[in-house]
Amino acid sequence: MRTLGNRIAELRRGKNITQDEMAEKLNVTAQAVSKWENDISCPDIMLLPKIAQMLSVTVDELLSDQPKKSVELVPEEKRKSIDDLVLRIYVNSKDGDKVKVNLPMPLVKAGLEMGLKMPEVSGNEALKDVDFAQLIALADKGVVGKLVEVESVDGDTVDIVVE
Numbered sequence: 001m002r003t004l005g006n007r008i009a010e011l012r013r014g015k016n017i018t019q020d021e022m023a024e025k026l027n028v029t030a031q032a033v034s035k036w037e038n039d040i041s042c043p044d045i046m047l048l049p050k051i052a053q054m055l056s057v058t059v060d061e062l063l064s065d066q067p068k069k070s071v072e073l074v075p076e077e078k079r080k081s082i083d084d085l086v087l088r089i090y091v092n093s094k095d096g097d098k099v100k101v102n103l104p105m106p107l108v109k110a111g112l113e114m115g116l117k118m119p120e121v122s123g124n125e126a127l128k129d130v131d132f133a134q135l136i137a138l139a140d141k142g143v144v145g146k147l148v149e150v151e152s153v154d155g156d157t158v159d160i161v162v163e
Contacts, residue, residue: 004036004039004042005036005038005042006039007062008051008062009037011055011056011057011062012033012037012055014055015054015092016092017054017055022051025050025054026043026050026051028043028047048063056090070146071143071147072143072144073142073143074143074144075142079142082136082139082140085104085144085162085163086105086162086163087104087108087162088100088103088159088161088162088163089101089158089161090160090161091157093154093155094154094155094156105139108136109136112133112136130150130160138162144162144163145161145162146161147161148160
């Protein structure tokens with residue numbers, strides 16, 4: 001069974017975040033982060049939401065040893081309206097640049113209906129072949145989660161999530 005420290009370390013490394021970077025963003029020492037990851041101590045409960053957000057997981061996913069479902073089909077009776085969903089785009093460049101874009105789904109739909117092309121908005125080559133109309137159609141049918149994960153030859157990564 002993986003411990004909280006193991007999960008923090010694994011998720012942090014997966015995001016290419018150093019212990020020093022994590023410590024700075026959380027206003028703690030790098031030694032504190034190291035102690036968490038080595039199960040010597042645990043983060044303060046008030047830091048858990050910030051840690052989870054930084055690692056792109058929920059607090060439940062951070063605390064639970066259950067693997068996250070990356071994509072799920074929500075039953076019709078439990079589905080949110082597409083107007084209540086958010087399209088999240090995470091871009092991590094090999095140079096260390098991190099971009100997070102959160103777009104309400106109605107805005108994405110309106111933009112596509114006007115003929116706006118998402119890669120022109122983002123300027124990221126890794127997004128040029130993503131069919132955003134198809135992503136909206138999937139979300140409308142109840143598919144949520146990480147729908148697109150791209151790693152370019154340059155080492156840039158792009159994740160597109162519908163929540």
